[in-house]
Amino acid sequence: MTVDRILPSDEAYELLDLVTELADRELAPKVVDFEDRGVFPREVLRTLGRAGLLGLPYPEEHGGAAQPYEVYLQVLEILAGRWLAVAEAVSVHTLSCYPVATFGGEQVRKLLPDMIGGELLGAYCLSEPQGGSDAAALTTRATRAGGDYLVSGTKAWITHAGIADFYNVFCRTGGPGARGISCLLADANTAGIVPQTPERTMGLRSSPIAQIAFDDARVPVDRLIGAEGEGFRIALSALDSGRLGIAACAVGLAQAALDYAVDYARQREQFGQPLIDFQGLGFLLADLATQVSAARALTLAAARLRDAGRPYSIEAAKAKLFATDTAMRVTTDAVQVLGGAGYVCDHPVERYMREAKVLQIVEGTNQIQRLVIARSLAR
Known part of the structure; x- marks a missing residue:
């Protein structure tokens, strides 16, 4: 399914086209093999690094691409739709560069270029x-x-x-x-x-x-x-950005699960008609599509606040909470749409469901996100 996107520049559209092509060529054909063997795709990450994708939000003078977070997160979404572990790797690496990039003094000049240059992780x-x-x-x-x-x-x-x-x-x-x-x-x-x-x-x-x-x-x-x-202030500041990365990964995973479930429901026939024509299933998919779009919108709204230099910590917590809960719901329902086929490894939805769970835990559990949001309301 094609996602309609509004991006801030022609350069951003070109970047997302490049990422889509790269993900389809380098990620999608390899994910099952590497996941089955439990092997980290280090060379795939080097390929992404050489394409400039390991330093997207950082300044050009230090080797980055100076892309707004709004664009960077949509790159993560595309990667996650093909291979979540790779998208998470990019997100974690970007998070790992944040302390030096934001709080470093002379270290920015000495260390950051190598950190975001593409060869290091x-x-x-x-x-x-x-x-x-x-x-x-x-x-x-x-x-x-x-x-x-x-x-x-x-x-x-x-x-x-x-x-x-x-x-x-x-x-x-x-x-x-x-x-x-x-x-x-x-x-x-x-x-x-x-x-x-x-x-x-x-x-x-x-x-x-x-x-x-x-x-x-x-x-x-x-x-x-x-x-x-x-250090504690650095850690919390970095996690605000990291939560947006995980939210974007969740949106990409949910979109992949939705797309697969829709394609299956259009092709699979029961009682003489495609599954998707049954109202109970069609309405379920409609709800899932709406939730994925809402998660994307919430995530990108928080990113735009960050790009504008406005406070975004609470919005990042909301985005992480909603997007990852949405990913869990969408992947679970995608398995249900496929019925028995969804429970076997021949189809990727069972993997999507297993992967979605961790997104509700990392970068602050969703219970912590609720605590952060509730405290902001109390203030």
Whole structure:
């Protein structure tokens, strides 16, 4: 199904056409094989990087494409419609570049060009085994030792663990609570950084997620992003943007599930007519199409606020909440539309359904999004 889009420039239309062609050629034919084998498509990410898709929202003077978030999110949507793990990889990498790009000083010139140049891949280390949603309670500690920090602790649920080239590490350099947290940028080959065995996940099997142990990992002081004690503010600011990325991934996944269900319902006949002509099924698909469009509109409205320099944190939470709940609903109903066929791996809707679940969890669970929105109403 063709999605009608209103974009801010002719260049943006050309970019989305390029991404669609690239996704159809490089992603769609490979997804089943890589998901079945549980292998991360590193070369596919390098291909996207060489096409300039790993630095889309960052400035041209540092090697980015200076695209508005409104456009970047629609790129993610297209990628997610072909291969969610790849779209998530682009989103996580973009999130991983955010601390340096936004809070770095001289680091912007020294580090950012390589980070967004296309060959490197980043990861974001915030969650811990005993502290997921309560990020301010993290216990990973960084202690000054001359010109370095010695980092010790364990991070959990880290996308790109073991394959990333650099890690944003949120750690405690001061006392308890949010004010004692700082952000360090560590090279993946740093001694003492030890990725653990990847988790066995329900979906996104081609995307490695694992704990990372830090055993007196030595990180130079000049890799401190911002000031000491500023890490929690950096983390929350980055997550606002990251939530928009996950919302866009959810829209792309939901659109793919809807398209597949519609095509199946048009071709499959029962009682002498296509399934889609039965009102009960046709109305269901109409509702799903409306929900996908609403999720896209909410996500892009938040992106436009971000692009305009306006507050968008609450709108990002709403977009993440609604888009990912929509993806879960649409993929579940898509399985139902296919009936027994939807439950077997010959059709992708069962994979879409498994993948949708994680989107309600990452970048802040949807319960946390509701908490954020409710608190904003109370204020």
